[in-house]
Amino acid sequence: MRQAGRYLPEFREFRTKHEFFEICRNPEMACEITLQPIRRFDLDAAIIFSDILVIPQAMGVDVKMVAGKGLEFDNLLKSPEDIDRLNCTFDIKKELGYVFDAITVTRHKLEGKVPLIGFSGAPWTLMSYMIEGGSSSTSSKAKRWLYAHPEASQRLLQALTDIIIEYLVGQVMAGAQALQLFESNAGILGHSLFSKFSLPYIRQISTRVKARLAEQSITAVPMIVFAKDAHFALEELSQSGYEVMGLDWTVKPQNARRLSGATVTLQGNMDPCALYAPKESIGKIVKEMVSKFGTQRYIANLGHGMYPDMDPEAVKAFVDAVHEHSAAMNASN
Ligand SMILES: Cc1c2[nH]c(c1CCC(=O)O)Cc1[nH]c(c(CCC(=O)O)c1C)Cc1[nH]c(c(CCC(=O)O)c1C)Cc1[nH]c(c(CCC(=O)O)c1C)C2
Numbered sequence: 001m002r003q004a005g006r007y008l009p010e011f012r013e014f015r016t017k018h019e020f021f022e023i024c025r026n027p028e029m030a031c032e033i034t035l036q037p038i039r040r041f042d043l044d045a046a047i048i049f050s051d052i053l054v055i056p057q058a059m060g061v062d063v064k065m066v067a068g069k070g071l072e073f074d075n076l077l078k079s080p081e082d083i084d085r086l087n088c089t090f091d092i093k094k095e096l097g098y099v100f101d102a103i104t105v106t107r108h109k110l111e112g113k114v115p116l117i118g119f120s121g122a123p124w125t126l127m128s129y130m131i132e133g134g135s136s137s138t139s140s141k142a143k144r145w146l147y148a149h150p151e152a153s154q155r156l157l158q159a160l161t162d163i164i165i166e167y168l169v170g171q172v173m174a175g176a177q178a179l180q181l182f183e184s185n186a187g188i189l190g191h192s193l194f195s196k197f198s199l200p201y202i203r204q205i206s207t208r209v210k211a212r213l214a215e216q217s218i219t220a221v222p223m224i225v226f227a228k229d230a231h232f233a234l235e236e237l238s239q240s241g242y243e244v245m246g247l248d249w250t251v252k253p254q255n256a257r258r259l260s261g262a263t264v265t266l267q268g269n270m271d272p273c274a275l276y277a278p279k280e281s282i283g284k285i286v287k288e289m290v291s292k293f294g295t296q297r298y299i300a301n302l303g304h305g306m307y308p309d310m311d312p313e314a315v316k317a318f319v320d321a322v323h324e325h326s327a328a329m330n331a332s333n
Pocket residue numbers: 001002003004005006015020047048049050051052053071119134135182184228305
């Protein structure tokens with residue numbers, strides 16, 4: 001996750017010359033950034049360089065990356081009347097076709113070396129960014145909507161869902177070989193709000209994306225759902241129509257296996273901060289993780305994104321340890 005992020009010196013160097021969303025909108029540049037970690041590490045997949053915030057942007061919420069400050073938002077949603085000024089029925093290909101182009105260019109450049117993953121933010125996470133304008137420890141402005149304006153919230157979540165479905169189908173048509181949905185702000189909801197304002201839309205997305213692809217005779221791709229801190233909903237998420245369930249680092253592997261049954265693949269979940277440990281310790285942590293999940297129906301990954309001050313050598317230690325320990329386990333089985 002966030003593999004191209006700010007921890008890579010070559011990414012930082014590129015960013016001194018180009019603004020973040022300029023890179024997202026330029027297919028050749030987005031392709032180059034996507035490939036940077038693939039060149040450096042023995043990774044098994046690439047994720048397209050883009051951001052979940054390109055959808056709010058296309059709907060009319062201004063999102064900018066300000067040098068030295070980070071993300072800045074304008075035109076945030078303050079009350080339900082503001083939904084009416086959003087552009088909810090835009091032409092996806094026209095507004096977000098640059099992501100599709102980046103996927104096609106990257107897919108060609110990868111030459112089949114590793115599969116390419118496309119992604120989107122999930123409706124609740126996008127809604128909360130459109131109201132909060134950045135991360136918040138309480139998300140109280142966005143949660144206020146759910147309690148005070150439940151119908152308007154559902155209207156907005158449904159509009160986002162419809163857009164996300166078209167967007168993900170477009171990514172597959174452009175060449176994405178798997179899709180990941182990020183519900184990064186799931187944890188703040190708790191079980192009750194999650195059941196009402198997140199899970200139904202997550203389910204709709206898997207069902208309708210698959211139906212749309214089938215309708216157009218396009219081969220389905222595996223879909224991954226990652227709902228951060230949604231330990232309270234693992235069983236429901238594992239039955240929400242996704243082939244893979246991503247796990248944050250707080251989840252015990254055995255519990256995830258028990259709750260998710262025999263058909264779902266699990267992805268995760270090393271604490272990203274474990275990358276601050278000495279290399280030998282990273283190897284031990286990885287060994288323990290892989291032995292708990294087992295090598296089948298499992299995608300080794302971190303439990304969330306990386307931080308800018310992490311050492312690329314630690315990432316190498318992680319990736320190499322995953323390959324070493326899983327190969328040893330497979331050989332002894
Ligand atoms: C999958 C992905 C994302 N962002 C980026 C990718 C592309 C892959 C990659 O580069 O690794 C590039 C991607 N996106 C961004 C960066 C850093 C850019 C820079 O500073 O130059 C990169 C490499 C910018 C960004 N974009 C976002 C943030 C967090 C803001 C906050 O809540 O405070 C930030 C810092 C929103 C965002 N973006 C994303 C999520 C979901 C995953 C998660 O939970 O982290 C979220 C919540 C997803």
